[in-house]
Amino acid sequence: MPEVIIPSTSSELTGRALFPHRHLLSIADLKPWEIRFLLDEAEQWAKVNRGNARKHDGRLAGMTQINAFFENSTRTLLSFEIAGKRLGADVVNMHAGQSSVKKGETLIDTAMTLNAMAADVIVIRHASSGAVALIADMVDCAVLNAGDGWHQHPTQALLDALTIRRRKGGFEGLIVAICGDILHSRVARSNMLSLSALGAQVRAVAPPTLMPPEVGMLGATPCYRMDEGLDGADVVMMLRLQNERMDGAFIPSPREYHMLYGLTPERLAIARPDALVMHPGPMNRGVEISSNVADDPDRSAITEQVEMGVAVRMACLDVLTRGARGMEGWS
Amino acid sequence: MNLVADNTDRMSMSRLAIVNGKLADPAGASLASGTVLIEDDRIVATGDVVVPQDAKTVDAGGLVVAPGLVDLGVFATDKPAFHFGGITRAALMPDQSSPLDDVGLIRQATREGKPDFWVHPIAAATRGLKGTELAEIGMMQAAGAKAVGTGRQWIADSGVMLRVLAYASGLGLTVISHAEDSGLTGKAVATSGETATRLGLPHAPACAEAMAIARDIMLARETGAAVHFRLVTTKAGFDVIRSAKAEGLRVTCGISPAYLFLNDQAVTDFRTFARLSPPLRFEDDRKAALEAVRDGTVDVITSSHDPRGPEDKRLPFADASPGMAGAETLLALSLNLVRDGLVSINRLVTLLSANPARILGVDAGSFTAGSAADLIFVDPDAPWIVDSGKMAAQAGNTPFDRVPVQGRVRRIMKGGVFL
Numbered sequence: 001m002p003e004v005i006i007p008s009t010s011s012e013l014t015g016r017a018l019f020p021h022r023h024l025l026s027i028a029d030l031k032p033w034e035i036r037f038l039l040d041e042a043e044q045w046a047k048v049n050r051g052n053a054r055k056h057d058g059r060l061a062g063m064t065q066i067n068a069f070f071e072n073s074t075r076t077l078l079s080f081e082i083a084g085k086r087l088g089a090d091v092v093n094m095h096a097g098q099s100s101v102k103k104g105e106t107l108i109d110t111a112m113t114l115n116a117m118a119a120d121v122i123v124i125r126h127a128s129s130g131a132v133a134l135i136a137d138m139v140d141c142a143v144l145n146a147g148d149g150w151h152q153h154p155t156q157a158l159l160d161a162l163t164i165r166r167r168k169g170g171f172e173g174l175i176v177a178i179c180g181d182i183l184h185s186r187v188a189r190s191n192m193l194s195l196s197a198l199g200a201q202v203r204a205v206a207p208p209t210l211m212p213p214e215v216g217m218l219g220a221t222p223c224y225r226m227d228e229g230l231d232g233a234d235v236v237m238m239l240r241l242q243n244e245r246m247d248g249a250f251i252p253s254p255r256e257y258h259m260l261y262g263l264t265p266e267r268l269a270i271a272r273p274d275a276l277v278m279h280p281g282p283m284n285r286g287v288e289i290s291s292n293v294a295d296d297p298d299r300s301a302i303t304e305q306v307e308m309g310v311a312v313r314m315a316c317l318d319v320l321t322r323g324a325r326g327m328e329g330w331s
Numbered sequence: 332m333n334l335v336a337d338n339t340d341r342m343s344m345s346r347l348a349i350v351n352g353k354l355a356d357p358a359g360a361s362l363a364s365g366t367v368l369i370e371d372d373r374i375v376a377t378g379d380v381v382v383p384q385d386a387k388t389v390d391a392g393g394l395v396v397a398p399g400l401v402d403l404g405v406f407a408t409d410k411p412a413f414h415f416g417g418i419t420r421a422a423l424m425p426d427q428s429s430p431l432d433d434v435g436l437i438r439q440a441t442r443e444g445k446p447d448f449w450v451h452p453i454a455a456a457t458r459g460l461k462g463t464e465l466a467e468i469g470m471m472q473a474a475g476a477k478a479v480g481t482g483r484q485w486i487a488d489s490g491v492m493l494r495v496l497a498y499a500s501g502l503g504l505t506v507i508s509h510a511e512d513s514g515l516t517g518k519a520v521a522t523s524g525e526t527a528t529r530l531g532l533p534h535a536p537a538c539a540e541a542m543a544i545a546r547d548i549m550l551a552r553e554t555g556a557a558v559h560f561r562l563v564t565t566k567a568g569f570d571v572i573r574s575a576k577a578e579g580l581r582v583t584c585g586i587s588p589a590y591l592f593l594n595d596q597a598v599t600d601f602r603t604f605a606r607l608s609p610p611l612r613f614e615d616d617r618k619a620a621l622e623a624v625r626d627g628t629v630d631v632i633t634s635s636h637d638p639r640g641p642e643d644k645r646l647p648f649a650d651a652s653p654g655m656a657g658a659e660t661l662l663a664l665s666l667n668l669v670r671d672g673l674v675s676i677n678r679l680v681t682l683l684s685a686n687p688a689r690i691l692g693v694d695a696g697s698f699t700a701g702s703a704a705d706l707i708f709v710d711p712d713a714p715w716i717v718d719s720g721k722m723a724a725q726a727g728n729t730p731f732d733r734v735p736v737q738g739r740v741r742r743i744m745k746g747g748v749f750l
Contacts, residue, residue: 028529108645128647129531130601149649150531189531212528213536 015329019319023136023143026152027193035194039162041315042308046162049086049311060089063120063321068110068135069146070096070126075281075306076146076156080123083313089120107131108138115139120324121317124148129186142320144313150184156280157190159312161198163305164235167276171198177229177271178220179205179261180239180288181250183212187280188239192218205229207261209250226261233271237278238263238289246287254287263289268299276301346370347747348382352391352708356698357398357685359677367396369704372746377698389749391708394741397680399705400662401696403585403687404507404561406637408443408450412658412724414750416634417740419448419705422507422691425455426482432458432466434474441475447745451691453480453507456495462486465498472502477691478559480507483608483653485543487513493550500556505583505690507559508547510568511609515539520649521610526595533649537612541567548575548582557581559690562635564590564612566619573628583690585631587657588664589730590620597730601648604719605730607635608653624682625673631690632682634661638726656724659717663736666711670737676711704747713739 018037021029030038049055065084069077077093084091094114107126111134114122121142124132129149136143147153161171168174176195182188182204196202196219204211204220205228215222223229230236241257251257268275277293277300285291294300322330349367354377356363365378368386382388399419406424413421423440425431431440432455440452454476458464460483468479479499485508486492499506519535521527527534544560548571551558563569563584575582589607594614597605605611612620623629637654644651665683669676688696695703717734719727743750 106642106645107647108641126647128649130649131647133601134645134647148531149647150533152531186531189529213523213534214525214528217525218528 016323016331022320023145024154024316024320025133025136025143025145027154027157027190027197028152030197032197035158035161035197038158038312038315038319039165041319042158042162042312045311045314046166046308049307055086056088057086058088059318059325060084060087060321063089063324064118065089065091065121065123065317066114066117066119067091067093067123067146068114068125069094070124070131071147073125073146075309076125079306079309080146080313083310083317086310087314087317089317107134111135111138115141121321141324144316144320147186149186151186151189153186153190155309155312155316156187157194158316159305159308160191160237160278160280161194162308162312163278163301164195164276166304166308167301168234171195171200174200174234175203175232176200176235176237177203177205177223177233178237178239179226179229179263181210181241181245182206182215182239183210184242184245185239189218191237192220196220203229203233205261207251210245226267227270230267230270233275235276235278236263236268236271240280240282241284241288254284258287262287263293265290265292268293275299278302278305280305344370345747346383346386347389348380348386349389349391349396349706350382352394352396354378354698355395355397355676355680357677357681358697358699360675362395362676367698367706369747372704374698374702374704375700394708395676395711397707397709398684398696398698398702399707399743399745400683401687401691401693402634402636402658402661403559403631403690404453404633404635405658406635406654407725408440408448409636409638409658409725410444410448412636412638412656412722413448414743415723415740416658416661417707417709417743418634418658418661419707419743419745420451420688420693420695421636422451422453422478422687424482425453425460425480430455430460430482431471431476432460434467434470437471437474437476447748447750451475451477451693453478456481456499456506457486457491460484462488462491465494468499468504469502472504476504477693478505478507481509483509485509485511485513489546489550492547493554496550496556496558497554500554503692505557505559507561510540510543510547510560510563512539512542515542518649519610520606520653521598522595522612524595524613526598530598530601530648537565537616538567540565540609541571544568544571548580551580551582555581557583559631560584561633562586562590562609563623563629564609564620565616569619569623569628573623576628583630583686584628585633586620586624586629587633587635588661589655589657590617591624592664592667593617593730598648602730603644603646603648603651604655604728604732606648606651606653607655621673624668629682630686632661632665633687634658636724638724639728640726644728654728655730656722656726656728659722659724660729660731660736662709662740663715663738664731666738669711704744706744707740708742709738710741711738713737715739
């Protein structure tokens with residue numbers, strides 16, 4: 001292993017050295033202090049977003065942000081669109097449904113087309129793992145991964161980390177239980193990497209059919225029983241269970257899943273009394289989470305996650321375009 | 332020498348003596364100086380041969396002279412790549428745009444390489460390779476098919492596989508099976524493990540292979556059929572094969588160099604050139620594969636040549652087609668096994684030429700009198716660097732891009748004629 005000098009605080013670095021990446025593709029590419037830097041930046045935007053009635057900041061004025069969504073999304077797309085607009089960028093959205101992708105154009109051709117339109121930042125979601133990195137290799141501008149297959153969803157992990165940090169003050173010694181369909185979840189993969197890198201103790205809680213092999217290498221300890229996973233947890237992060245996985249393929253039925261792995265008030269009582277409940281949405285109420293838990297304002301951070309999503313995406317858009325904007329030290 | 336042959340025959344017969352070569356006779360123990368005597372398109376004698384006066388002499392210049400490679404299991408007839416790699420015959424997999432399940436398609440496939448390359452088509456075992464109804468195996472054999480194959484996939488229905496084996500056995504054909512339990516593999520594109528988890532790729536446990544092999548071996552025992560597992564890639568798979576061989580069953584197996592020199596970490600960064608079927612395995616399996624070559628469990632090394640252009644490979648990993656362009660690198664990569672002391676060069680030629688020819692039932696791949704005069708002159712130490720951008724193949728999809736290798740084919744002879 002080469003020796004890595006870890007700066008104690010991000011303030012020891014300046015400019016490009018704070019975040020020496022052209023794209024944001026995977027949490028795996030980031031050092032812990034780079035994650036902290038993005039969280040610090042996002043914290044500023046969270047304040048701005050809360051504080052001012054007029055939230056417009058013109059720093060991305062004249063820049064073009066393309067949100068290329070090859071997979072359906074409502075909230076992530078909206079979040080990126082609002083983030084871009086608040087920074088003054090010209091935001092355009094491309095949905096797979098209305099694009100030439102349906103006409104048989106290859107992903108590479110689509111990437112070349114987007115590139116030729118001289119975008120300054122492209123936000124991409126795609127149903128295949130690795131697809132966003134493939135496009136990133138083909139284009140001249142910054143690329144932000146908004147979710148690729150089962151692989152990564154880095155801004156979701158950042159907004160989750162920011163939400164946790166705001167509520168809990170930090171990560172050291174924190175027990176975070178990520179519960180549900182870990183196998184098919186890019187949210188879980190990104191979160192396991194980021195939260196363990198930040199110092200939390202991460203548990204992956206899932207039935208064996210929905211647990212990826214060797215999950216430990218992503219920084220999480222596997223738990224196959226909900227009660228065991230929730231015991232003493234400071235944060236309970238629930239994952240969405242896709243409909244197509246409920247009908248016997250991976251679990252016998254939604255109601256059995258709810259019985260064994262659903263987050264109910266009784267089950268939440270196993271976690272710490274001040275345990276935070278999170279969910280990346282959209283929720284299947286009555287399946288992975290019961291409504292009275294999701295709607296409990298004292299416990300649920302679900303709306304705050306959405307709020308932090310905008311702040312985190314503003315921070316990422318800002319940081320990734322600093323070089324192109326000619327900011328000093330960021331070329 | 333038969334001196335009573337009549338004059339017209341004598342006049343038309345062309346004799347050729349290849350001298351000054353180091354002969355890599357599959358039946359031998361080590362390289363031996365000697366002569367290869369050829370009459371028309373057949374080898375008539377090798378070794379310490381008195382060269383007839385009317386024979387034309389060709390000086391091999393001290394190069395290794397070996398039988399041309401017989402590649403058991405390619406997906407395309409790609410002559411420039413085969414010629415570069417010293418491959419003179421290939422068994423074409425039935426997985427074509429129209430599966431080779433019909434007499435006409437088989438006949439057409441046999442003609443594709445001629446006159447300077449021979450294609451031995453593998454007949455689809457079932458109609459459309461669907462794994463349900465028997466294809467016209469006997470008619471396809473009459474049209475030139477040299478084996479029966481399940482294609483890229485396993486025949487999941489054990490009853491169908493039993494009948495395929497029994498029927499093919501009656502015709503004297505070997506069944507070439509793809510050993511991955513399809514119920515386990517599903518849409519998997521990687522082996523279950525760290526790499527698949529990190530990359531978020533659909534995956535299947537490696538035991539899918541040994542399970543499939545075990546079933547097919549039980550059916551082979553039941554029917555007495557000859558079965559060849561085209562690619563065996565796991566430790567557990569080799570263990571099952573080893574015990575079947577010890578029992579005396581007619582079981583053979585093959586492997587491609589990718590599984591000997593790469594493990595599943597090669598797909599890191601979603602490298603689609605390393606997307607293979609079966610998928611790359613763990614390091615322990617790779618080591619077990621090398622051991623299986625060393626101890627004789629492996630019978631065949633094949634290129635699995637499957638040239639795929641950007642339209643099939645410049646895609647997200649799971650959407651990309653499996654397969655690699657392997658023909659050009661087959662010999663050079665395999666020579667590593669000789670350099671590493673795992674096998675002799677004679678044994679390597681057995682794996683690359685003699686055994687595949689025997690499984691296909693063709694008189695080639697050896698120096699035995701009567702064998703086809705398909706020869707290659709090899710400089711086994713010539714260094715070169717694999718370059719996916721400059722390959723002779725239809726496409727340069729090799730996971731060995733930029734890898735330095737040794738071993739080049741300098742001349743190639745097909746049926747007594749130099750190309």
